[in-house]
Amino acid sequence: MTNDTTAPPPPASPMTGPHSAQPDVVPLIDIGINLGHDSYDVDRDAVIARAKAVGVVQMIVTGATTAGSRHAIELARSRPGELFATAGVHPHHATELTPDALSELAELTRQAEVVAVGECGLDYCRDFSPRAAQQAAFHRQLELAAHLRKPVFLHQRDAHEDFLAILREHRKNLSAGVAHCFTGSGPELAAYLELGLAIGITGWICDERRGAHLLPLMRAIPADRLLLETDGPYLLPRDLRPKPPSRRNEPVYLPHIARIVADARGEQLEALALSSTAAARNLFGLPSASAAPPQAPGRGHSD
Numbered sequence: 001m002t003n004d005t006t007a008p009p010p011p012a013s014p015m016t017g018p019h020s021a022q023p024d025v026v027p028l029i030d031i032g033i034n035l036g037h038d039s040y041d042v043d044r045d046a047v048i049a050r051a052k053a054v055g056v057v058q059m060i061v062t063g064a065t066t067a068g069s070r071h072a073i074e075l076a077r078s079r080p081g082e083l084f085a086t087a088g089v090h091p092h093h094a095t096e097l098t099p100d101a102l103s104e105l106a107e108l109t110r111q112a113e114v115v116a117v118g119e120c121g122l123d124y125c126r127d128f129s130p131r132a133a134q135q136a137a138f139h140r141q142l143e144l145a146a147h148l149r150k151p152v153f154l155h156q157r158d159a160h161e162d163f164l165a166i167l168r169e170h171r172k173n174l175s176a177g178v179a180h181c182f183t184g185s186g187p188e189l190a191a192y193l194e195l196g197l198a199i200g201i202t203g204w205i206c207d208e209r210r211g212a213h214l215l216p217l218m219r220a221i222p223a224d225r226l227l228l229e230t231d232g233p234y235l236l237p238r239d240l241r242p243k244p245p246s247r248r249n250e251p252v253y254l255p256h257i258a259r260i261v262a263d264a265r266g267e268q269l270e271a272l273a274l275s276s277t278a279a280a281r282n283l284f285g286l287p288s289a290s291a292a293p294p295q296a297p298g299r300g301h302s303d
């Protein structure tokens, strides 16, 4: 995550051709989009429409604070079957997870729209919260996920060893999880795969300065555990041409990320789209887009 986005103008055009209907476009799912971010306030509906036009049929809206998680749930309720939410407290905000906030978060994570607990984890790159607070908040959220039998949406930066140690403690109680925005090394990837985690790949892989090491790792990820995400409005892919007018990332660029990943794996874009969409639906328990309920989902407990 960075904070270097600016407000729109909207992007010039999606990377996969005209906006018009593409009947044989293969559906994609953006498993990590910070759609509640205020940079989307002016044109959120248009952002969603542009994404749908290029085949991004479902998105999981990331919750990174209790307030942000509440907003993510509201967005998911406004578009049942298309938007889903995570609820959690990002390690940057770990000091905010007071006992009261934890009770509030527990209530939020029980909502039917919430398909994962997080994002949660450790971030020693910025150290915005003290490491002891980050570790405590991580433990509490893993316990929450285990209790609810919901997957965890995991964030890790420069904290691999501690992150792994804490995850190993809880692993037997957890149903599933995804290492979101994976940017690590081969041995880190191997450790996550051994723990049974799915791997979320963002446009970081499009960055020739700091993401090129990810390209040869793509073949090591089993197809049924490889998920795609933009992490918008952060991490605009650096190799988009023509250069978008705004640095704001948005889910319309997910097919571009998918193409880079498919090339790195030596497979067709359609094959990757099919497998990653199936993997996302399986991990998060999403309905297939056509089977999405037309009515608002229940607002009570999910289990």
Ligand SMILES: [Zn+2]
Residues within 6 Å of the ligand: 001, 119, 155, 156, 180, 181
């Ligand atoms: Zn993150």
